[in-house]
Amino acid sequence: MRFLASLLALLLVPLLAAALLVAAALQAAPLVSREATISPASVAEARGLLARNDPRQLRRGDERTALIPATLIDEALNHLASRNLRGRGAFVLVHDAAEVSFSVAAPGVPGPRYLNLRMLLKTVDGLPRVASASIGALPIPSALAEWLIASAIDHSGLDGDWRLARQAFRRLLFASPSGMVVVSYVWDPGLLDRARAMVxxxxxxxxxxxxxxxxxxxxxxxxxxxxxxxxxxxxxxxxxxxxxxxxxxxxxxxxxxxxxxxxxxxxxxxxxxxxxxxxxxxxxxxxxxxxxxxxxxxxxxxxxxxxxxxxxxxxxxxxxxxxxxxxxxxxxxxxxxxxxxxxxxxxxxxxxxxxxxxxxxxxxxxxxxxxxxxxxxxxxxxxxxxxxxxxxxxxxxxxxxxxxxxxxxxxx
Incomplete structure (x- = not known):
């Protein structure tokens, strides 16, 4: 009988641990609550950004720096989250970093429950790195968060596109005083070809x-x-x-x-x-x-x-x-x-x-x-x-x- 009790305890421990993790990950309120809208101002910003970085006017090896309004990234992220995840997303500059947040309603769970993801990105040697991350009340080690991102890219079949983009990428800066994300890159026509192939x-x-x-x-x-x-x-x-x-x-x-x-x-x-x-x-x-x-x-x-x-x-x-x-x-x-x-x-x-x-x-x-x-x-x-x-x-x-x-x- 004691053996059976010990065995049952060993079986229940991982189940209880998993239940506690799920409970910590799911929350009653969404971290991001907003409408799935795009403002006409963002359309104007996107049009101006494209005009200043028109790929038809670039030659292979041209070095450019793009100033991307954080508000444009914010609305684009929310639009993608709304369209592809049926959730909401947000992007905001915080000092020399950027905070990315997502909220998705958890399917098949009684009551309103949300999976809330928050990441703080900082630049290290000009490259974005995860400084901190959490799912709900559960903190995630930065190394694990970066591994999960890399795995998601790999499993989505976008690893080749990601490598091409990384080769073109030179430097990133979160310029919170100006509300801009500064991206320096070297143009490769293959980027446009890959973008067309994705769409x-x-x-x-x-x-x-x-x-x-x-x-x-x-x-x-x-x-x-x-x-x-x-x-x-x-x-x-x-x-x-x-x-x-x-x-x-x-x-x-x-x-x-x-x-x-x-x-x-x-x-x-x-x-x-x-x-x-x-x-x-x-x-x-x-x-x-x-x-x-x-x-x-x-x-x-x-x-x-x-x-x-x-x-x-x-x-x-x-x-x-x-x-x-x-x-x-x-x-x-x-x-x-x-x-x-x-x-x-x-x-x-x-x-x-x-x-x-x-x-x-x-x-x-x-x-x-x-x-x-x-x-x-x-x-x-x-x-x-x-x-x-x-x-x-x-x-x-x-x-x-x-x-x-x-x-x-x-x-x-």
Whole structure:
């Protein structure tokens, strides 16, 4: 009997230890609690950062230093955590270090329980190192944290990409007074090739080429420069096989967005330079070519990058237009939101969308009426009427747009 008791104790000790570790790791409240949004200001920062470090203007071996706003990294990290982990993330500079935090709801655990991860990064000889880390109330040795990060990179199949990035990387500095992360690097064109390969796998390239050829075929039946309702193109373009259905639809939206933005796909995918090009016709939505463009680009963004990115880019574009372009347009924002919600249905492989595609689509099925929505507002006029995008007046108008969308059966 004593032997059995001792054996039972030996078996229970590791189980109790594991239970205590789980209890210490899980917490009742999230460490990071925020909305899964991207601000128009971050879109502007990202655009400026890309313009200053345009890979098309760099040659192999060029040495560059990029100043990356910590707020941009923070929103990008939160977006990735929201989209890929169904959690939240945060990045903040603390003196000469950076704190990275994640919160993910623990699945299958009674009550609200969160897995909270916190890491403090410092630079050693110009390289980022883990100074401290914890999961919940459980501290993790720095060496173990770095081993876990290396193992995650290895198991994700990104070890080759990581090695290439490390070879290009020279020095990193957390400049908290300026709110910047300073990255010095030596350009290697292989970085851009690897980035494309990460986003566009060989099967995806096959789907994108197939979608391009489908668009070419669809538009051949219309006279050049003729006006063609966008809705009449959407359904046949999104026709697909049962296998890989959402992925094929995403490819179709990407091709359509590139066509309507009047940018060649070869700018993004060099292989596309040898593909046939669609005939130039004037695709319209609610009788307007600009609405078709806004709808298609937002749909592709939502399907590929998610709703927050699509919304932020749409608002940023209107703010930018108010400063010297065609002016701020709530009509354009309505087309953006319609495209975003359409792209979300595509990404979710919505049965409601598939039924609508089989039944036939018209403009009024995919976009709301634009009647009465203020347009062509200069920056001064926009500020006079609405103050900014956070004002009550602005929110009321956006609520009206959402209400018009909610009234459409496709978006209910």
């Amino acid at each position: 566009f796998s060989p099967p995806q390239m096959v789907r994108i080429e197939a979608a391009q050829r489908s668009l070419v075929s669809l538009l051949e039946s219309y006279p050049p420069r003729s006006h063609v309702p966008l809705a009449t193109i959407l359904a046949p373009l999104l026709a697909r096989s049962a296998e890989h259905a959402p992925a094929q639809d995403r490819a179709a939206l990407l091709v359509l967005a590139a066509y309507l933005s009047e940018r060649s796909l070869s700018t993004l995918l060099p292989q596309a330079s040898g593909w046939p090009r669609p005939r130039q016709v004037n695709l319209t939505l609610m009788g307007r070519s600009d609405s078709a463009q806004h709808f298609a680009i937002s749909a592709a963004l939502a399907a590929w990058a998610g709703e927050p990115a699509a919304n932020a880019i749409g608002v940023y574009k209107e703010i930018d237009d108010s400063r010297g372009g065609s002016g701020f347009s709530f009509g354009d924002l309505a087309a953006d939101r319609a495209g975003t919600r359409f792209g979300e249905l595509v990404a979710a492989d919505s049965p409601r969308l598939q039924h609508a595609l089989r039944s036939g689509l018209g403009d009024a099925d995919v976009a709301p009426s634009l009647a009465g929505l203020p347009e062509y507002l200069s920056e001064a006029e926009f500020k006079r009427r609405y103050g900014g995008t956070g004002s009550a007046a602005y929110r009321r108008l956006m609520t009206e747009i959402e209400g018009r969308l909610d009234a459409l059966p496709l978006y209910r």
